[in-house]
Amino acid sequence: GKKKMKENRSKAMALLVTLLMIGSVLVTLVPSMTTTATTVTKTDVPESIVSPGQKNVVVMMFTITEDGTDELIKGNATVGAALSDGADADWKMDSIDATDGDAWDPNNDTIFIDANDNDTYDSGETVVAGKTPAVGTSSTDGFDSDWNFKSYDATDGDAWDPSSDMIVYEEDNNSAYGDKLKGVVVKNNGTATDTDFSEINLYLESGYQPGFQADNDTLLDSFTWVPANEWWSCVLTTPITLWDESKTFYVVANISSSPTVRSTIQFFIPAGGVTLESTDGVSSNMVNANVITIGELGVNYFEGTQDGPEDVVYTDTKELVYGATVNLQIDTSNLTKNTEYYLYYPYYKRVGSGGIYDYYLEWRPYKVAGGASDACINTTGGGIKTFAEPIYFNVSGMWLLVPKGESPENASKGTATDYAYFWVNGTEAYQISLSTDKVYYGKNETITITVTEGGSAAGVWVDVRRESDGRLVFHKWAGDGTVTFNSDWLNNLTYAGNYTVFAYKDIDPTIIGYGTYGYSEDYGYSDPTISTENYSAICGPWDPPEKVSKVAKIVVETGKPQLEIPETNRTMYWNFSGEVKVYIKGYDGKNLTSNLFTVKVYNSEKEDVTSYLTIDKSQPGIIKISCDNWGWDSVDGTWGINGTWKIVVSYDKDSDGTEEWNNSVSFTVTKAPGVQIIVTYPENKEISEVPDISSQPITIKFQVVNREHHYLGEGNLSEDKKNITLSGDILFVGEGGKTLSEYEEIFPGSVNVTHNIVDGTWTWEVDIIPLMDTNGGEITISVDWGDWGTDEETIQVGGANLNGSIVTITPSEFVIGENITLTVKVADATGYAYPNAHVALYYFDDTTGTILTTTSINETDGGGTTSGEYSFLFNVTQQTNWQKDKYGLSEVKAPRYIIAYADIPNVGPGYAYAIMKPKADLKVEVSRDTFMAGKAYNFWINVSTIDLLTGNETGTPSDSGLHVRIYNETGADVTNTIGSLTTSELDGSASIELSSEYFTEPGTYYIYAYNDTHNSEGYNATIEVVPVEVTCDKSEFIWGV
Structure with missing residues (x-):
């Protein structure tokens, strides 16, 4: 019985009052619950x-x-009707709520049809539900909102009809x-x-x-x-x-x-x-x-009836195998169509060749009594029954129990009624042994499968399949009982995981080799699909083999790729940028395809920090892991601390949870040194080849930064250049190397610094011509930054193939104005000489920093000696007048750099240089050699020409273009800084008269003269500036006396 709405609410109110009377210490507010009716x-x-x-x-x-919680207020109950909120507009219903805020009370509240539509109850208007009110009582359109009434209008547009319409109190609020x-x-x-x-x-x-x-x-x-x-x-x-x-x-x-x-x-x-x-x-x-x-008969169930898998054979189905003779017991409780059921076995036939076959399936009655009668079982009385004699299972596959008068063909197609069937398995006649049952993915190993029967080699079919999906790896005939194959991860065992090895042979009257597919659970269903009149999906795999082996397994374990981090990439500095380069190779040493791999990086606290890093897997065999600030960023702060970090590289080829490759390698994150050089180009710190004459120079880029993230190059640029030295196999730097300041004097415009305003870095960009050396060239960049310390980085030249030639030139320096034979020697990086190189000599323009390749001084294709030597005459005209007239230089002068260039086919180019020096046949003389600091003197300086063999004066050089300078003992030009003299007083004259000039800095000085092609090297004048000594004959005295 259902309770009325009013009674339910009254009880709820009474319960609430009781609870409040019990105690007011704790008041619990209970939220309204939405009732689900259905x-x-x-x-x-x-x-x-x-x-x-x-x-x-x-x-x-x-x-x-x-749950039937809805309450019919008025009308005809229509179960399943959809309800609408409020009163239907066509009904013109009004409501009178005697007490505002409470539920519907039929003894005091009213629902009526307001025929006059004046919101007032008038005499004669129909009361639909509740109390009949006093005439003139005010009303509200529709239902009072406190009542939660809904309506059902059976026919839209008509007036209220209590025989078909409904007014419902809907407690569950589900609108029905x-x-x-x-x-x-x-x-x-x-x-x-x-x-x-x-x-x-x-x-x-x-x-x-x-x-x-x-x-x-x-x-x-x-x-x-x-x-x-x-x-x-x-x-x-x-x-x-x-x-x-x-x-x-x-x-x-x-x-x-x-x-x-x-x-x-x-x-x-x-x-x-x-x-x-x-x-x-x-x-x-x-x-x-x-x-x-x-299910599939013979795979995951082995007996059944037309109604599906069912226990029909009372005998253990494990006994039902080819070659066995069994007293077959049948449970006849499901065999009710006839009292006689006959036993049929399959006769599989295949006709054709070359993979094109027609298939046939016949159902033959099993004979007993020497072939005189068909095997039959009588089901009268039900229970467990047997045949007249034990049954010899002469073929594997589906066997049928068919009632008398029914066609076995219909049963095999699933269209008969009240039939039964069971499966006869192949007998486990073969034994499999494996030379190894475990190999590693990616590591090619030889596996030998040996199959025997009773201890002797057996000719069988051998199938190897991937266990997870049954994919055939190979199907081979083992005539001598052995199959040898390579684990070959690219073609055979192409996934990690388990592989099955199965040996079998079909020996029924129509022997088949199972084509290229091999026998499997899918044979007949797919791989290949068998289509024939008397065979259907209910029959199980087509023509299963009579002799089989137990399944053996080969496990392909997860392979370990060879991971190596070069020494130069193995240490990252905390809060500095850097790149860890991981070389990834297979067991055979060949590069693996990097972009196949998943890369995870774990910090020293074993936290996965991969998301903070940029990982580049675009290049085969290399994984590059870079970070702008190792261990720290501006959002999360510190996300890693100093210590040993780990990189895990893995590959799950088919996302099955078994990885084909997995290995890890470690690197170090540590406190940054006082100063470090960061080579940004070439990124791998390797110049793969010496550039040819049309591609030089190339630019190397690097940063020099201290522990406080300040950069050399952001301050006094001219001074910073003096702190960085280039040495090694670069044209012009020589054996001892040169600072960037010195290098730029030879190679103008070759040194620049760029500022990245985004990341705040300062990068040196230096144009160079790299050189080859024996077994490859090497360039060293070194820095000495005072209290911050020193550092150096190297860049290799030539790559793995040593692309470039070793070129030397002799003499390495000579004096302008004399015919000279220059000999260029060319060899590869192993020292092997080449007589067939292209060799040329060019001027280097030290005002533009370019090799003047438009017109060579001399060149040849081949013609060298067996020792790889090429000789060129460099005459006086080429050394002097032709500087301007033929080679495009702005003036005739020395020193000049002469570039030797060679290019060997399939080896590469190379460079060397010789210096054409000025002729040192000027002599400087001065009228006095000692000067007191601060005292003014009158003196003269004369410049003359001399015979270099005798040292005797031969004349006076031209005043035009003549310069005289004063150098200190360190070789610095101090002309303008040690006294009253200026360079303008010392230019343009071979005879210089000076008056009232003084020196302020004591020391030894050298007066040097030069013009475009001559200088006074070896014949400079030397002067001494001595300090003034002041002495007093009194050690102390009294003031005012």
Whole structure:
């Protein structure tokens, strides 16, 4: 019995008053609850195996319960009707609420038809529910909001009709009176597809007896496959009403006669998949907990009837193998169509060749009594029965028990009724031994499979398959019982994991070799598909072999790629940028494809910090891991501390959780040194080849930064250049190397600094011409930054193939103005001489920093000696007048750099230089050699020419272009800084008269003269500036005396 609304509310109020009277110390506010009147619950269908063609398979079971909480206030109860909020507008109903704020009270409240539409109860107006009010009582349109009334208008547009319309108090707020099932949607969470089902229906439990019975329960409607949504939809022609009751429904499938065997069924109702008249239903996926498998005879079930897998053979099915003679016991409880059932065995036939075959399947009666009669079992009385004599199993495959008068062909196609079947396995006649049962992915190893029968080698078929998906690796005939193969991770064992080894032979009358597919559970279904009149999916694999082995396994363990971090990339500095370069190779030393691998980096606290890093896997065999600030960033602060960090490199080829490759390598993050050089180009610190004459110079880039992130180059640039030295195999730097300041004097415009305003870095960019050396060239960049310390980095030249030539020139320096023979020697990086090189001599323009390649001084293609020497005459005209007239220089002068260039086919270019020096035939003389500091003197300086053989004066040089300078003992030009003299006083004259000039800095000085092609080296004048000594004859005295 249901309780009236008023009574329920009165009891609730009484309970609340009682609780308040008990005590007021604690007051609990209880939120309003939304009642669900209609609920959908599932009952899990048990796990099972079904057969192809099996009918009436329950795949989903659910119950809908409606609790009947709605209360009819007035009208005719229509179960399942949709309710609308408030009163229907056509009814012209008004309400009178005697006490505002309370629930409906039929003894005091009123619902009436306001025929006059004046919001007043008038005499003669119809009272629909409740008390008849006093005439003239004011009313409100519709239902009072406190009552929670809803309406059902059977015919839209007409007036209130109590025989068909309803006024309902709806406690559950689901917008329906009772409820009504209008449709259901189901999906499969398993692997079976729509083609694996011939029909899916919705049934209603009849209550005849528990559980589904196709003959007793009510078929409602069929489901339709909806490809766009990948689900089945059932829209009920006649919806099912529910009022204060539970009804159970079954989703029932018929399995296709040719399904995908071993596929799975796990149906579920998706969220919103039950369509009700109310707003209730299924709010989340309702999944059957268990899985149903479409079985395959001989694989995951071994006996059955037309109704699917069933215990038919009382004898243990493990005894049913080829070659066995068994007293076969049959449980006849499911064999009810006839009293006589006959035994049939399969006769497989194949005709054709070259992979094109026709297949035939005959069903032959098993003979007993020496072939005189067909084997038959009598089912009278039921129970366990046997045949007249033991059965010899002469072939593997499906055997049939068919009632008298029924065709075995129909049974094999699944179209007969009341038949049974069982499977006869091959006998385990062969033994397999493996030379090894474990190999490593990526490491090619030889595996030998040996098959014997009774200790002797057996000619058999051997199949190797991947266990996880059955993929055939190979199918080979082992005539002598052995198969040898390579684990070959690129072609054979191409995944990590387990591989099965299976040996077998078909020895029934029609012997087959199973084509290129090999025998498997799929033989006949796919690989290949067998199509013949008397064979269907219910029959199991086609023509299974009579003799088999147990399955052996080869395990392919996860391989370990060879990981190496070069020494130069193995240490990163905390809070500094840097790149860890990981070389990744296989067991054979060959590069692996880097972009296949997953790379994870863990800090010294074993935290995954990969997200902070940039990982470049674009180049085969190399993984580059870079970071702008190792261990720290401006968002998260410190995300790693100094210590040993680990890089894990892995590859899961098919995402099955078993990795093909996995290994790790470590590097160090540590405190930065006082100063460090960071080479930014070339990134790998390798110049792969010496550039040819048209591609020089190349630019190297590097940064010099101290521990406080300050950069050399952001301050006094001229001074900073003096702190950085280039040495090694670079043209112009010589054996001792040169500072950037010195280098730029020879090679103007070659040194620049750029500032990146985004990251704040300062980068040196230096143009160079790299050189080859024996076994490869090497360039060293070194820095001495005072208190911050020193550092150096190297760049290799030539790459692995040593691309470049070693070029030398002799003499390495000579004096302008004399004919000279220059000899250029050319060899490769091993020292092997080449007489067939292209060799040329060029001027170097020290004002523009370019080799003047437009016109060579001399050149030749080949013509060298066997020792790789090429000789060129460099005459006086070429040395002097032709500087301007032919080679494009702005003036005739010395020193000049002469560039020797050579290029050997398939070896590469090379460079060397010689210095054409000025002629040192000027002599400087001064009228006095000692000067007192601060005292003014009159003196002269004369410049003359001399005979270099005798040292005797021969004349006076031209005043034009003549310069005189004063140098200190360190070689610095101090002309303008040690006294009153200026350079302007000392230019343009060979005879210089000076008056009232003085020196302020004591020391030894050298007076040097030069013009464009001559100087006074070796014949300079020397002067001494002595300090003034001041002495006093009194050591102390009295003031004022």
